[in-house]
Amino acid sequence: MATTRWLTAEQQRAWRAYLESTKVLFDALDRQLQREADMPHAYFEVLVRLSEAEQRSLRMSELADLTLSSRSRLSHAVARLEERGWVVRTKHETDGRGQIATLTDAGFAVLESAAPGHVDTVRRYVIDGLSDEQLEQLAAIGETIIARVERGPADPECLDPGA
Structure with a gap:
């Protein structure tokens, strides 16, 4: 059995600073998007990934991989986005089991509206510091x-x- 290589005090400091910084940053991003765009950061990420895709469309499985979401969590998020009219799902043309998520014009408009506040928050807490x-x-x-x-x-x- 391998011997555990415990972290030194400096390694522990770096590790904990990294963990805490990612937690507080994502909390701040989520609060900003909830307040200004009425959506959690996870929904924003789905809209961004779809906006960057060819024809604003991706297979659900690919979208799950890109957003690091489980298939069930992504399906739930996309269902909420569909309710808002921001995304539509269709069956894959050649694979009856596959589904395609497509960003609607309304979803793209919401993303365009939400992006400036998101970028300002990223600048404030990360880039400009x-x-x-x-x-x-x-x-x-x-x-x-x-x-x-x-x-x-x-x-x-x-x-x-x-x-």
């Missing part, structure tokens, strides 16, 4: 974490303490 060097470091740190998680825990680089 960091130097160009810190922003570059933040991007590199995020990209490194994403790459390691995507490779998975069995990847030799994730198992190597020096990696």
Whole structure:
């Protein structure tokens, strides 16, 4: 059995600062979107992903992957967005089991209206408080974490303490 490599005091400080910062940031983003656009951040993310897709449409399974949502959680969110007239679901043309989510013109208008407040909040709490060097470091740190998680825990680089 492997010996646990406990975090040093400085590693623990960095880890906890990262965790707390992501929690308070996403809480602030969610509150801002609820207040100004009457939607949670998760719905905003769905609208953004659809707006960036070709013909503003994605398979539900792909949308779930992009938003890091379970299929059931995404289905519930899209149902709420459909009720508001912001998204429509249709059957996939060739795969009877698949569904396509499409951003409506009304949904795109809501997204356009909500985006400036969201960007202002991101600027206020993240972008404008960091130097160009810190922003570059933040991007590199995020990209490194994403790459390691995507490779998975069995990847030799994730198992190597020096990696």
